[in-house]
Amino acid sequence: MASPNEQAVRKVAMASVIGATIEWYDFFLYGVVAGIVFNKLYFPAGDPVVATMLAYTTFAVGFVTRPLGGVIFGHFGDRVGRKSMLVITLMIMGISTFLIGLVPTYDSIGLWAPILLLLLRVLQGIGLGGEWGGAVLMAYEYAPPGRKGFYASLPQIGLSIGLCLASGVVALLSLTLTDEQFLSWGWRVAFLVSAGMVFVGMYIRLSIKETPEFTAVKQRNAETRIPFVDMMRRYPGNILKGMGARYIDGVFFNVFGVFSISYLTQTVKISRTEALTGVMAAAIVMCFFIPFFGHLSDRIGRTRVYFWGSLITACSAFPAFWLMLNGGGNVMLLWLAIIVPFGIFYAAVYGPEAALFCELFDAKVRYTGISFVYQFSGIFASGITPIIATALLKSGEGKPWQICAYVMFAGLVSAVSAALIGRSSGSGEAREAGPVVAASARQMR
DSSP states (O other): OOOHHHHHHHHHHHHHHHHHHHHHHHHHHHHHHIIIIIHHHSSOSSOHHHHHHHHHHHHHHHHHHHHHHHHHHHHHHHHTOHHHHHHHHHHHHHHHHHHHTTOOOHHHHTTHHHHHHHHHHHHHHHHHHHHHHHHHHHHHHHSOTTOHHHHHHTTTHHHHHHHHHHHHHHHHHHHHSOHHHIIIIIHHHHHHTHHHHHHHHHHHHTTSOOOHHHHHHHHTTOOOSSHHHHHHHHOHHHHHHHHHHHHHHHHHHHIIIIIHHHHHHHTSOOOHHHHHHHHHHHHHHHHHHHHHHHHHHHHHOHHHHHHHHHHHHHHTHHHHHHHHHHSTTOHHHHHHHHIIIIIIITHHHHHHHHHHHHTTSOTTTHHHHHHHHHHHHHIIIIITHHHHHHHHHHHTTTOOHHHHHHHHHHHHHHHHHHHHHHHOTTOOHHHHSOHHHHHHHHHHO
16 A cells, blocks of 8 residues: 555646646647648638748747746746646636637638737747646655656656647547538637636646645745746756757657648648547557656666667657658558657657756756746747748758758757766756666766
8 A cells, every 4th residue: 555655646746647738738739730720710821831831830939938937937936836836827728728719710800810829829838838847846846766757757748648639639520520610610629628628637736735845945945036047047057958958859749749740631641630640649659658768767867868869769750751751651651650759769858858857956946947948948949840840841842851850950969968967967867866877877977
């Protein structure tokens, strides 16, 4: 039978997973729909490539505003507490997603249609900017020494479940409705059902307590007055290395989880349902490999797993796109080209990432630190990636090799950054984890 402490850790981990799932569902539902609906209904008719890039631009805005949310909620998360910020961010995401499902089209209200989409996307970005750091910290700061990598990886599963739900709901609607019905009202259902999910998430999050580490900070009255300034003063090197490590995560996810849908439907010419099913299957596989690699980082070291994960993940883009291009329309081969690199290799990066970033900062500025690193780097690593990929595809005359080269560049940057984190005495990896990880961290130096 589990001890009271183990029960508390599991309860917090479950609350983090469920809340993160809802937040990522809301956020990536927009990305899934952007390239297949918004480009047709919310922007002036004309060049389809331009319309798609405009749709992805509103998608990118969510990433631009995420650092703002990270700084705002990171500040109060380090001053007031982790739990209360998680409740507020979930409400912001839920309301903005629900309202997106009600926005009239360009034909109905003209330029107000993309403007309203843009404003609601800004709110989504602010909400998720504060959500990710809080969900990760609740799991990380409750976890026992030597298992922080595993428990911190559990909220990361929320990304894959959320993507799976977003892709799955849209795929189901695409399968059961005609194209006319889907474009007329079907896609809106996927946004409106978010309201029910938010009520469930709120109920669960209100039942958990504040983390022991932050409670100890409060009891000592050790909160820093302005966490962002303190973070910038004490951890400038860790901030840069963390943002560099994040590069492959953002680029690879958005190439395979977002851009690949429009690539497969518009260039390879498979159906929308088949493309979405492939991404959904990869997300399901990822759910199992994220905690596996989180646990592996507890055994052999965070930076070692992240270093090799970055390189292998980046290299896998070449055979994956080769299969997409030369698969002859064979759906099983196309799904394989998504599932293996995205569902398995990418998890070697995303699994240990949360604990890797948590160990760059102490508890007084940790919410602010990990939120800023993750969200600010997301502007160039995630938000603009579908735009860059669309432009590179056009530049390559429909061939994906320039996109693969871009992914490879991102992998190299992240691998070098992970190695530098491993060599840095400022990394908390050896302090926070057990002796096995400490020995591994020394070997990376």
